Amino acid sequence: MERGKRDQPCSSEPPITHRIPHGLTPGVPSGVFVRFVAGWISMTLGNNPLTSADYRSTLTYDVPLRFDATVGGVRSSRSDPTSTKLGRAFVKALHTQAGPATVAVFADGPGRASFAAWGPGAALGAQTAKGWLGLDDPLETFDPSPHPLVAKLARAAGPRRLGRFGPLVERLVPTILGQLVIAKEAKRSYNRLVRQHARPAPGPFALLLPPHPDWLAEQSIAQFHVVGVEAKRAKIIKRVCARANRIERLRDLPVAAAYPRLLAVRGLGPWTVSSVAYEVFGDPDAVVVGDYNLPHTVAFALTGKRRSNDEEMLELLAPFAPHRGRVQRLLKTAGPAARPPRHGPKLPFREIEQH
Numbered sequence: 001m002e003r004g005k006r007d008q009p010c011s012s013e014p015p016i017t018h019r020i021p022h023g024l025t026p027g028v029p030s031g032v033f034v035r036f037v038a039g040w041i042s043m044t045l046g047n048n049p050l051t052s053a054d055y056r057s058t059l060t061y062d063v064p065l066r067f068d069a070t071v072g073g074v075r076s077s078r079s080d081p082t083s084t085k086l087g088r089a090f091v092k093a094l095h096t097q098a099g100p101a102t103v104a105v106f107a108d109g110p111g112r113a114s115f116a117a118w119g120p121g122a123a124l125g126a127q128t129a130k131g132w133l134g135l136d137d138p139l140e141t142f143d144p145s146p147h148p149l150v151a152k153l154a155r156a157a158g159p160r161r162l163g164r165f166g167p168l169v170e171r172l173v174p175t176i177l178g179q180l181v182i183a184k185e186a187k188r189s190y191n192r193l194v195r196q197h198a199r200p201a202p203g204p205f206a207l208l209l210p211p212h213p214d215w216l217a218e219q220s221i222a223q224f225h226v227v228g229v230e231a232k233r234a235k236i237i238k239r240v241c242a243r244a245n246r247i248e249r250l251r252d253l254p255v256a257a258a259y260p261r262l263l264a265v266r267g268l269g270p271w272t273v274s275s276v277a278y279e280v281f282g283d284p285d286a287v288v289v290g291d292y293n294l295p296h297t298v299a300f301a302l303t304g305k306r307r308s309n310d311e312e313m314l315e316l317l318a319p320f321a322p323h324r325g326r327v328q329r330l331l332k333t334a335g336p337a338a339r340p341p342r343h344g345p346k347l348p349f350r351e352i353e354q355h
Contacts, residue, residue: 049204050089050104053116055123060112061135064159067107071132073163073279076174077187081194081208082201090132093201093209094125094170101125102203105132119202134161137282142326146319147302149338153330162326164282168251169244170210175275176236176267177229185228192227213244236267255281278325286325287317294332300340301331307340 050056071090075083083092089106099120108114113133115126139161144154165171173193178186197211217238224234240247243265250258255277262273271290278286288294289310299308302316317324331338 049086050116052204053104053118053122054202055117055126056115057126058108058112058114059130059133061133062111063135063140063161065133065135066158066160067113067133069157069160070134070163071105074129074132074165076190079187079191081191082210084205084207086205091203091205091207092129093203093205093207094121094128094167095209095212096121096124096128096167098124100199100202100209102201102205102207103129104203104205105129118204122202128166131164131166131282134163134282136164137162137284138322139284142284142320142323144320144327149301149334150320150327150330153334157330162278162282162284165279166251168248168276168280169213169240171276171280172240172247172268172272173211173216173237175272176233176240178275179233179236179272189228193229196223196227213241217241217244239267240265251280255283255286274325278329284324284326285322287314287328288325289314294328296340297338298328298331301334301338 068088072085074090074092075085082094083090085091086104087106089104091102091104093100093102095101101117101119101121101124103115103117103122103125105113105115115129117123117126117129119125139159142154144151174186174190177189177193193211193216194208197209197215199209199212201207201209219234219238221231221234224237225231229237247262247265250261253261258281259273259277262268262276263270269290271288274286274288277283278288295308295310295313296306298313298316299305313328314324317327320327
């Protein structure tokens with residue numbers, strides 16, 4: 001199945017006085033339309049929604065950081081109903097051990113980030129969000145010099161660090177949905193699952209919570225079929241969510257110890273595990289294998305060869321260890337000039353729910 005394509009209480013902190021620019025991203029779920037209108041009116045009248053937070057904290061840092069490019073990784077897509085962007089604030093709904101939370105993080109001056117959170121899990125959510133900044137990413141040890149294109153891309157990317165975006169199971173679900181299908185189909189299925197779950201997130205942003213693992217584990221195969229997910233992927237999601245507590249604890253392990261434990265879960269192969277290792281564990285050496293396009297992209301960018309395989313890709317990336325995954329992502333996002341021409345048929349956009 002493998003192939004396819006994270007302090008102090010509010011009252012002790014000074015009030016946030018700067019304004020967040022107006023506007024919410026498209027795709028607001030209809031089930032929370034009233035909350036969307038209320039939030040829009042509040043911002044139009046000039047009120048700062050961050051002042052209503054249940055918990056706030058700040059974090060100072062002294063490493064170079066391209067804030068938007070780094071923290072923006074918390075959003076799986078622009079249509080994701082569990083996240084949004086307000087000005088320079090990235091906002092994400094998530095589950096914590098203390099309950100649901102919505103967390104906003106934004107640059108609050110040079111070398112300073114501020115966090116505002118809502119809900120029972122506000123404090124834990126804000127603590128999790130500190131990992132979004134990638135401050136423990138060993139970017140300074142990255143040497144792109146073995147290839148001129150990689151060096152050029154690294155200079156253009158600047159201090160874009162690798163954040164840690166969790167929780168682990170919440171990231172696994174959309175990744176599993178991406179097995180063997182095109183990205184557009186996977187995103188559509190995930191957004192439908194979120195809306196089927198239909199739990200409003202805390203705070204003033206009209207977001208929905210990600211589907212809770214307990215809820216997903218209880219869904220029937222027929223209910224997954226309604227959102228465009230066939231039985232094979234549905235069973236993997238149900239299996240992972242039934243073991244959610246055990247799997248979530250793997251985040252506390254070194255990535256080398258977590259890898260084999262994740263691979264031991266039936267339905268989680270190298271493509272899925274390497275994908276979440278990069279995003280959740282912040283592993284810059286996590287190379288995605290088992291992908292249809294990535295070997296061709298890497299080989300074309302580094303050698304001009306149009307077709308390749310995982311073995312050759314790993315050989316080409318070897319000089320960049322322990323940052324092979326970082327290089328792979330740089331090449332993946334380099335644009336058409338770094339991609340081989342595609343002449344074969346595209347995978348179809350399937351309508352599973354209509355069969």
